[in-house]
Amino acid sequence: MKKIELITMFMLFLLTPEISYSMHIMEGFLPLKWCIIWDLAALPFIIAGAMTIGKKLKENPKLKMLLGFAGAFAFVLSALKIPSVTGSCSHPTGVGLGAILFGPFTMSILGLIILLFQALLLAHGGITTLGANTFSMAIVGPIASYAIFKGIKKVGGPNWLAVFLSAFLGDLLTYVTTSFQLAIAFPAEKGGFTVSFLKFMGIFAITQVPLAISEGLLTVLVINLLMEYSKEELIELDVL
């Protein structure tokens, strides 16, 4: 009887579509070795982020408000758990905006602060997994966003498209990174890393696609507002 129950539960788990993951890796769910590896991997980017912020604000102290604005945008978006087509919830990252405005490294610091807040007060993410989560959300996401934004601008794409794709793909790539981090720490018994990666990806990607679209649209909306009211700063930051 017990065995049948177990098998049924297992099958149910396999067949239920609402399996999803929190964007952040939970406390205790990454072996210590990987926690340390990702801490070390994140460190140089954090330092680069701190230096960029210091330099930008020294050059132009007026940008402080706009930097706060980019942080606030990510703060709001990462607090909103939004339903998705898979029947589960996840949240956007909101770091694409900061990357577009301030370059690839600035959001490492702001993302770290957000993740620390969520780990300490909300038990969302974790202290031991802070390095890994910072790496996916505050380093890979923003660097991808920045590269995509500049790339599309370079080939002469319209501004709104560059902003949209930058935020959309930055959000998705954050999830790809988290899948990678989980898969490399938890390779499947049969098939190893690839099977685990595809499994994590399959679940992540589908849930995140509509949210990433929302994030892209909201980032376009916010850039539209900044073009109305903060055009000088945008020109100064080489966004337009």
Add this chain to the structure above:
Amino acid sequence: MIRKKTLFVNIILMLMVVSLIVLPLVTVKNGKFAGSDDNATKAITMIDKNYKPWIKPIWEPPSGEIESLLFACQAAIGAGFIGFYLGYVKGKKNGNR
């Protein structure tokens, strides 16, 4: 004043975001829309049955309500600053005219 075109585009963008959020609620039958954290636990232990989380969060919100409260605070703080900033730059721009 905000240009009419920007206002129009932004309203459309807003509506698109709202429909993206509402759509799953309407179309997905039997969706639980649960928090994803518990499911992550299950998935990892499914791949590695012997894995036990080796550390627990230092503090956890005592209930779902408290957790929502804190998430709402996070959103409110962020939204508050966004509103403050936009009001500030709008006022500054209008004042310069």
